[in-house]
């Protein structure tokens with residue numbers, strides 16, 4: 001197989017879990033996969049955490065003027081190895097439609113696919129072509145988000161799942177604690193006093209030696225409320241509290257960074273290093289959490305990591321998709337000195353059919369760590385039969401079908 005010179009095709013896959021529930025809090029019920037094909041026959045695969053119909057439109061919409069070019073039109077004929085050049089052309093050429101938000105999320109899937117493609121074409125893992133690995137293993141944390149309908153079941157499920165995660169060997173767990181705010185689901189609206197009960201129960205279940213992260217998912221209405229609760233949580237030795245305030249309340253984030261002691265993490269929805277610059281400078285967060293697809297792909301996630309490192313901050317990527325995003329996160333962590341953990345929801349603890357079956361077996365975790373793979377590209381294979389099933393489910397929901 002010769003070196004690919006031209007991109008010849010962009011294939012978009014809109015996927016849906018046939019049992020999806022619009023009231024559930026999980027974005028793992030749908031998926032968007034892009035495959036990029038070349039003149040040498042080698043292809044790459046990428047994924048992003050965006051409504052898949054919107055993602056497809058971002059990629060397939062024809063251009064209408066020179067600051068609103070179509071992504072597919074810009075990609076066809078481009079050199080697939082010119083990954084940074086392609087990113088810049090897509091970013092500038094789509095600027096009046098994109099620059100932030102959904103178009104950047106879609107570019108993220110394309111960028112991941114190009115990294116996969118280049119690795120496969122050269123027979124090397126992505127990390128070897130992204131500056132080289134700085135570690136041989138990455139440490140995953142188990143992200144726990146049960147779908148239950150009462151406070152007692154919620155607390156008890158989190159405790160039980162945390163214990164299971166620990167028994168699987170995890171060195172870190174992240175407990176969702178979302179009793180209020182936009183992510184509160186299944187009528188789990190309770191007073192904040194009860195959230196402290198959950199954090200205490202999970203900490204006591206896993207003991208002092210397992211790292212505990214807490215995600216409250218934008219639940220506090222303002223910094224004063226957050227400060228009152230976070231001061232009660234000092235005793236639980238939390239690695240961080242994730243997204244305590246609404247994403248745009250950067251003044252509030254800055255207050256949490258200076259007026260209490262628990263490190264704050266945020267950034268799962270952001271696109272580009274430019275949005276992270278504001279969150280880091282203005283919001284003063286301790287942990288930046290780029291979602292690798294959403295932020296603009298591996299290329300942009302690495303720029304965010306470099307920005308965080310230069311400001312003395314750390315990076316823990318957000319991840320709520322399939323084995324493709326897990327593979328991308330492992331490659332990212334392999335080359336990122338300030339990345340302590342990756343988010344990793346084990347298939348056995350996931351409610352998502354897509355997570356369970358779209359790709360092959362999960363990377364093996366030994367003693368709480370995953371070895372950085374040496375297989376070409378991302379090192380992940382799609383289950384084509386499963387993908388066809390999810391595409392069929394999505395087709396049934398497609399308007400006009």
Ligand SMILES: [Mg+2]
Pocket residue numbers: 215217242243268
């Ligand atoms: Mg989160």
